[in-house]
Amino acid sequence: MTKKTPTIPKHVAIIMDGNGRWARQQGLSRLKGHAAGAESVQAVLRASKEVGIQYLTLYAFSAENWVRPKDEIAGLMKLLQTYLSGHEHQLHENKICLRVIGRQEKLPQPVLKKLAQVEAATSNYKEGTLILALNYGGRAEIVDAVRKITNQVKQGKLSPNETDEKTVSNNLYAPDIPDPDLIIRTSGEMRISNFLLWQSSYAELYVTDVLWPEFREQHFKQAIEAYANRHRRYGDIQ
Numbered sequence: 417m418t419k420k421t422p423t424i425p426k427h428v429a430i431i432m433d434g435n436g437r438w439a440r441q442q443g444l445s446r447l448k449g450h451a452a453g454a455e456s457v458q459a460v461l462r463a464s465k466e467v468g469i470q471y472l473t474l475y476a477f478s479a480e481n482w483v484r485p486k487d488e489i490a491g492l493m494k495l496l497q498t499y500l501s502g503h504e505h506q507l508h509e510n511k512i513c514l515r516v517i518g519r520q521e522k523l524p525q526p527v528l529k530k531l532a533q534v535e536a537a538t539s540n541y542k543e544g545t546l547i548l549a550l551n552y553g554g555r556a557e558i559v560d561a562v563r564k565i566t567n568q569v570k571q572g573k574l575s576p577n578e579t580d581e582k583t584v585s586n587n588l589y590a591p592d593i594p595d596p597d598l599i600i601r602t603s604g605e606m607r608i609s610n611f612l613l614w615q616s617s618y619a620e621l622y623v624t625d626v627l628w629p630e631f632r633e634q635h636f637k638q639a640i641e642a643y644a645n646r647h648r649r650y651g652d653i654q
């Protein structure tokens with residue numbers, strides 16, 4: 417029997433779900449659940465470095481999350497800002513570049529300012545890339561790409577017949593970042609929830625019942641191991 421060669425995914429994307437459920441189980445506020453979730457982000461960054469993941473995308477705030485109570489949104493934004501301020505040094509120490517995807521303009525000004533500062537300060541790092549999906553929606557991203565493409569056509573820079581899959585990929589928020597190989601979702605829900613719709617075409621999906629605040633290095637490594645045992649066929653037989 418032939419043994420499969422273990423492969424490490426180049427790009428792992430995570431739907432961090434279950435902060436609220438974890439908080440309820442613990443008798444804590446939802447915001448405490450999000451704060452605990454920030455510890456899991458730390459754990460996953462450590463594990464990614466250890467395993468050798470080049471791109472890590474985290475779904476930190478979806479375009480749909482604005483319907484949540486105002487104080488939860490404000491708390492999440494504050495948490496994000498505090499997290500970036502408190503952990504920026506780790507990006508420098510590890511030579512990790514920060515990127516943001518999503519309709520950023522809707523985010524609060526102080527968050528935008530901090531994100532722009534950290535993105536600029538880390539832009540030359542090559543050891544790895546941390547991508548935060550903020551006010552991100554997969555359909556919105558495709559709509560934004562379509563707008564860019566139709567403008568190029570209108571300006572005569574592109575002919576409609578030349579427009580192909582590559583054109584769409586090239587007009588997404590981060591065209592230089594390869595598609596995710598593995599998408600992990602915590603807390604058991606079997607949904608993609610408008611995450612990386614275009615880019616996830618051939619991604620392997622891994623769903624675990626572990627709630628995000630309890631997700632640690634060993635859970636991440638289990639997902640990587642499961643990925644290594646999958647057989648990606650890209651539509652071919654075998």
Ligand code: FPP
Nearest residue numbers: 432433434435436437450453454457476499
């Ligand atoms: C989903 O749990 C989680 C979020 C909407 C926010 C994720 C944010 C963090 C983990 C905070 C820190 C992030 C960074 C990048 C520092 P949920 O509230 O939907 O949980 P539920 O489905 O159990 O209610």
